[in-house]
Amino acid sequence: MSLLVVGLSHRSAPVSILERAALAADTQAKLLQDTLAAEPAAEGTVLATCNRIELYADVDKFHAGVAELSTLLAQHSGVGLDELTPYLYVHYEDRAVHHLFSVACGLDSMVVGEGQILGQIKDALALGQDLHTAGRLLNDLFQQALRVGKRAHSETGIDRAGQSLVTFGLEQLADGTDVDTWAKGKKALVIGAGSMSSLAAATLARSGVSDIVIANRTLARAERLAQILSEPGGTPRGSSGGGAGVSAHAVEMVAVGDELTRADVVVSCTGATGLVLTGDDIETAVQGRRAPLALLDLAMPRDIDAAAHRIPGVRLVDIESLAEASADAPMAADVDRVRGIVADEVAAFGAAQRAAHITPTVVALRTMAADVVAGEVARLEGRLPDLDDKQRAEITQTVRRVVDKLLHAPTVRVKQLASEPGGAGYADALRTLFDLDPETVASVSRADLNDADVKNRGRV
Structure with a gap:
């Protein structure tokens, strides 16, 4: 699955279009419900302010996702798709992350550096959580966007670049x-x-x-x-x-x-x-x-x-x-510092997401190894029934240490490799090499997602 944002703002559309495309609160909720009902999207939320409307989603197909999200925006905004399309922008994966982080810092605001957008991003996340349309990816993304925005305002003078x-x-x-x-x-x-x-x-x-x-x-x-x-x-x-x-x-x-x-x-x-x-x-x-x-x-x-x-x-x-x-307002030197913060945070977020992507596979591998150890120890007990408890415990611990040592280096290294750009394929390689059951990996992912949802809902 991959992050996709389709939207329009004061930078891409005239006020006349933004006015007509404005979404009421109940319309935003219906838009999100329809987004999840659409085949390409697994989760979604909408960021709607006085000068931007953006639909964020986790999709499995880029072209189908763009087409579906654009159609949904047109349907719910009341602006025809043919009329709306020239004003829409599309960001995908790292560029989508970069866009939201820039928005959170006020770099994309009408008045550069204004801080009100942080409250609006928080509201967008809360809406997705309340409707259960925001999953692990969007929870992580929007929580991190809030932290990046706060960091930009605390570490730089971006506030001086513009007012509310x-x-x-x-x-x-x-x-x-x-x-x-x-x-x-x-x-x-x-x-x-x-x-x-x-x-x-x-x-x-x-x-x-x-x-x-x-x-x-x-x-x-x-x-x-x-x-x-x-x-x-x-x-x-x-x-x-x-x-x-x-x-x-x-x-x-x-x-x-x-x-x-x-x-x-x-x-x-x-x-x-x-x-x-x-x-x-x-x-x-x-x-x-x-x-x-x-x-x-x-x-x-x-x-x-x-x-x-x-x-x-x-x-x-x-x-x-x-x-x-x-458009004529002077840009403060602090804007460049904020851009640097955004670039660093985008790289860190991407690395964390790629590393998290392989974690369920590593957990599944270690679970399989633990099952193998348990099975072999049980078989040994059947062949050597006279072992006392101390001997049995020592043998079990020895086998576990051997397995842990064999798995330690490759699992640590595969996490490092997976966190680098282009590292998404290492999870597939690990599953293939060790013949891991895809359903076992998926069950770990679902458990992680449920834990993350509970944790993230408590933060907002």
Whole structure:
């Protein structure tokens, strides 16, 4: 089996395609279930963010896997396969590992170095685990990706190469002015109460806005977020730092129109499939006002009508304009160091996976040897019934030592060889040379997989 990823992101597809291809939570679950039902895939999970959709799978056939995963993405995204295919990218085996590790480090993000992607990778793994679609390979891969991402942020200054998408968006709205200076005293409306909206609300609170209104379809979630923000040092989970405690309150979505007329800055990030703020809504809100209205749309598909770009007195920053702005952002020298970390970690992961691939065969070989020893000792006892317990134990130990010494060097060496590139064939050679039962090897693999699943589920 081999790792395959098929996906699209802000690097390969225009925002219009990403918007249409966005997957709701229930659609992601159905996609994974259908992926495992497809013949080429043994396990799978999906990484879906505001600017990427990637389907990871362990497949036994490359071409069939690419065709099947591409078809499934098209079916569940609602974008026709012919239209979607030009924007899809495919990574296989080590290149797929390299891609995910780069994503985890923020190298493939719209804003280089942003750390929010680590939480999204963790969510992707948790989804696969909850649905039992992520097996040993994807558990190992995504757990290692999380460690690589954390290592990159702790050992380098990759964070300096870019900011979070929220911070970067607010900087674009401030248009060269310090964000804290720009935000001080402003009234903010945050639409949505999920992780991105919570991060935006916390960032605005730290930047000095005077009032924050949280609007959400589930009022209770908005109220919880508003309560946290109102407390001294209040910071939603997942954000860093602490605010001074701002005036914050929650409203239902039906009140968004009224709140829009009073807000100076609006941040929207919901899971809505249609527009939350239309061009007419915005035009009505700015009629007769002198102060400009700043809009930040972090949703995919978009929450705010792109027509707002053409409304006088309104400045809209959305995913599309963020992509254009980030293309001009300077690359920090630390990016090269992170690339080196990724390269080293990819090599280490590949070696570990290749070594793990031969482990069931080695275990099966040693099990067979132990059975041979037990059989020969039993036969000896039948021929020499007068042996006492001490003699019998000494003979048994001697035979075991002989077998262990004979197997030690070749099993250690075969593990070393198997961990090197191109070493996958050594497991087959070992099975052939010692005539090992394939079912015995498979049973060891299944036992290892079950143990790994229990262990990995406990880590997330």
